[in-house]
Amino acid sequence: MDLSGVSAPVDDFSWSPTVSADDVEPASTPASSGVDDAAAAVQAQVAAALNASTFAPPAEATPDAIAPKRVTQPELPSGTGLSYGEVSGPLFKGPPTPQEAVQGGLGDCFYVASLAAVAEVQPEAIKQGISDNGDGTYSVRVFGKTSDGTFVPQLFQVNGEVPVAPGVGQVFTQSEDGSRWASLYEKGFAAANEGYANIDGGIPPTALEAITGKPASWTNIEKMSPNEVWGVLQGAGTVPMVAGTEPVRDDDPYYASRLGVRGLVPGHGYTVLGTSTEEGQRSVLVRNPWGQGEPANAKGMALDGVNDGVFKVRIEDFSQYFSFVAKGGLADVAPARPGVGG
Amino acid sequence: MGLPNLALASLRDLGPFTITLQGEATEAFLSQRPCVYFEWSYGVKAPGASDWTVSWSGYRTSSPFTALTPRGPLPINLNEVRLFLSPAVEREWSRADKDKGEAPKVVAQRLAAHTPVSAAEHCLEAGREYFAVVSAEDFNLPPAAGSRVAKKARQWVLWISDQPFSAEGKPQVAPTPTYQHWNH
Numbered sequence: 001m002d003l004s005g006v007s008a009p010v011d012d013f014s015w016s017p018t019v020s021a022d023d024v025e026p027a028s029t030p031a032s033s034g035v036d037d038a039a040a041a042v043q044a045q046v047a048a049a050l051n052a053s054t055f056a057p058p059a060e061a062t063p064d065a066i067a068p069k070r071v072t073q074p075e076l077p078s079g080t081g082l083s084y085g086e087v088s089g090p091l092f093k094g095p096p097t098p099q100e101a102v103q104g105g106l107g108d109c110f111y112v113a114s115l116a117a118v119a120e121v122q123p124e125a126i127k128q129g130i131s132d133n134g135d136g137t138y139s140v141r142v143f144g145k146t147s148d149g150t151f152v153p154q155l156f157q158v159n160g161e162v163p164v165a166p167g168v169g170q171v172f173t174q175s176e177d178g179s180r181w182a183s184l185y186e187k188g189f190a191a192a193n194e195g196y197a198n199i200d201g202g203i204p205p206t207a208l209e210a211i212t213g214k215p216a217s218w219t220n221i222e223k224m225s226p227n228e229v230w231g232v233l234q235g236a237g238t239v240p241m242v243a244g245t246e247p248v249r250d251d252d253p254y255y256a257s258r259l260g261v262r263g264l265v266p267g268h269g270y271t272v273l274g275t276s277t278e279e280g281q282r283s284v285l286v287r288n289p290w291g292q293g294e295p296a297n298a299k300g301m302a303l304d305g306v307n308d309g310v311f312k313v314r315i316e317d318f319s320q321y322f323s324f325v326a327k328g329g330l331a332d333v334a335p336a337r338p339g340v341g342g
Numbered sequence: 343m344g345l346p347n348l349a350l351a352s353l354r355d356l357g358p359f360t361i362t363l364q365g366e367a368t369e370a371f372l373s374q375r376p377c378v379y380f381e382w383s384y385g386v387k388a389p390g391a392s393d394w395t396v397s398w399s400g401y402r403t404s405s406p407f408t409a410l411t412p413r414g415p416l417p418i419n420l421n422e423v424r425l426f427l428s429p430a431v432e433r434e435w436s437r438a439d440k441d442k443g444e445a446p447k448v449v450a451q452r453l454a455a456h457t458p459v460s461a462a463e464h465c466l467e468a469g470r471e472y473f474a475v476v477s478a479e480d481f482n483l484p485p486a487a488g489s490r491v492a493k494k495a496r497q498w499v500l501w502i503s504d505q506p507f508s509a510e511g512k513p514q515v516a517p518t519p520t521y522q523h524w525n526h
Contacts, residue, residue, distance in 0.1 A: 105483055107495065107526030147371040149400040149448035193404070201421050201481075201497065201526050205399055215448065218385075218397045218519070244525050247481065265482045265492065269525040290484035293492065300490050307490075324523045 071137055071157045074187060075195035077106075082171060085164035089178035091138070096126040098271055099308065101182040102291035104172040107200045110242070111189055112173055112289040113269040114207035115182055117240035117328065120273055125212065125331035130181055130188070136160055140188025143213035151213045156191040158184060163196065172196065176291065185211075204242035204269050204326035212240065214329025222323045229319040230275075230282055232327075237274035240328040243286065244269045245321060259321055263295035263311065272325070273310065282315040349416050350476055350498040356412060358475045358507045363468055364415070365407030370465050371400065371446075373431040377465035378407040379420070380430075383519040384449050384461040394519075400448060400461065402520055407466070409474065409500065418500060424477070424521045426503040426513035430465040434458050464518040466502070473503045475511055481526035495526070 076082045093100075098116035103109055119126050129141040139155045146152055162183045165171045173186040189210060190196045205216035221229045235241070247267030249255040256266040270286040277283070288294060288309035295303045295311055304311055313321075353359075365378035372382050385397030402420075409416045435445040437457040445453065452459045466472070479499050482492040501507070505514045516522070 103484055105493075107481055107483065107497070110525045145401050147368075147401045148446050198419055198421050201479075201524055203520065203523060203525060209399070215398050218399075218523070219395065220393065220522075244523055246523070247479065267481050267524070267526055292484065292490075296490075 071159055072191040073159070073161070074190035074193075075197070076163055077195075077197045077200070080165075082163045082165055084161035085169075086160060087162055087164070087170050087174075087180065087183070089175075089180045091130065091132050091180050091184070092127065093177055093179040095123040096179070096181055097123070098273065098287055099291065100175040100177060100179050101289065102174055102176060103289040104170070104174055106172045106186075106196060108173070108186065108189075108202065109269040109289050110202045110204045110244075111186065111199060111207040111210075112182070113242045113271045113287075114204050114211055114240065114326075114328070115173075115185055116271040116287060116289060117208065117242050118211050118331070120271065121238055121240050122212075122330055122333065124333050126181065126185075128333050129211065129331070130184060133157070138184050138188075140185055140191070142188055142192040142210050144192065144210070149215075151209070153213060154192065156188045158187045158191055160184070162187060204244065205328070208240055208242065208326060208328030212328050212331040214331060216326055216328040219325045219327070220323065221319060221325055224319060226282075226315045226319040229322075229325075230315050232325050233272065233275050233284060235327065236272045236284070239330060241272035242269050242326045242328075243272050243284075243318070243322045244324050244326070246323045262313075262317060262321065263293065264313075264321055265293060270322075276312070283312040284315060284318045285310065285312055286318075350422060350500060353411060353413060353416070353500075354476045354498070356476070358473060358511065359412050360471050361409040361411050361474045361502070362471055363407050363409055363466055365468060366405060367468050368403055368405075370430065370463055372433060372461060372463040373465060375430060375465050375467065377403070377430075378468050379403050379405075379425075379466040380463060381518060381520050382461055382463040384446075384452070384459055386452070386459055394460075397519060398448070398452075399519065400446065409502075411474070416500075422498075423500050423502055424479075424524065425464065425466070425518045426501060426505070426515040426521075427464045427466070427518050428504055428515055429462040432460060432462045434460040462519070473506050475501050475507055477501050477511075479524075479526075483526075497526075 096119040098120045101112050101116040103112040131139045137157050137159050139157050141153050141155055143151045143153050162170055163172050173183045175182055190199055193199050205218055208216035219232045245259055245264055245266055245268050259266050270288055273285040273287055275284050291309050292307050293309055363378050367376035367378055370377045370380040381402035382400040383397050384400055385394030388395045406419045409418050437453050439445050440450055440453040449459050477499055479497045481495050483495050485491050503513050503515055507513055
């Protein structure tokens, strides 16, 4: 990824994405990002043309893929008042991008950050992992494992409905541009895990493996020097990577506060988009899967000018405040077909 | 999203308690023990290190099980627990083992690049007594539209350990690899 447009310093933060520790209450849900109906209709036509020939499981890509299961409607979290509702929009609007995967009111940052990580380095893998069946249903590929660690692709067939809340609209993963691939991927993952409640928290390697079908490694960087962490990050931007912070650290009672003043969220996963060195300063470009939430000035303005969740972290801060790096593999993808773009 | 789990939350006042587990037992991959839950992982240690520097998940079961608590049976999904268990079995393979067929295939692939590679399996057994305590896990969710303030959420989870918790309620055993860096 080209980092030239990102130059925010990361020393002087004053905005914290967290609220008072005393202010703990059940989370509500964010508003939906709606799309204009007319535009959506056009987008749907374009998407239908594109999607008709983009689905993966070409035999060479997923030789062991099993037949799609019957249409699955993953169980919604109980006691939340959520229901399923239709949301219009195309499956894709051009090649999938990290910015199109925005976490909603479910604690599945580990999955959304992983989706964004794969979209960043291998958008064709994202396109090939989901298909529009043309009958209002979609097939989502989710890799599971056998007990010896062998990957097994499974297809989960879901309809186009997503979790909605009264008066709010779509509540879980969504795209600000109206594309639907991220929310339907999430739905397929929820189907594979017997319901949305079962993906309310998790670990990035599991998600990376479910998306790519390749082993994802963990590296615990808590005791590493910045130079060592820099070495771990080699390959960022070419293989999917997710880094995370801890909820708390027993050896540092002020850990969460320290994160907060740097625009970081405790117990949270971030997509690693790349690394760069400018004037001798090594930095890591990360993305908050919220699609917002980053270092800001006293007035709450993002230091890099755009509160899109994408920001640089100096390697010294990264090694101090992040605790792990999950590194995935590249998915097997089928060669692009002549004349098929998107 | 701070999903309510009334059954777990209702056990908060018990403090530490003991449970036994019920569920369909599966033969664990490395130890061959019958387990209602097992996970195995493998990894590589830096010279002199006690913990893995880099690790991979081999497999984990996904079936829910039931905890028999002092107040009755409690169905448990795997994202509602945090496990602090001693390994049921540990193995290690060196590069010399690569072609012997003894190491799992996914481990053997790592032996080409790393040596040695070790594996650990953690298991929950039906009928065995475990130590448990209900714990609050607080986390953050995206701000509502028009706000810059993150939402706070809380999930009640059941800590399960094969060792008693300390007087302060802290686990005396490290979390299993699956539960080491739980994120929301």
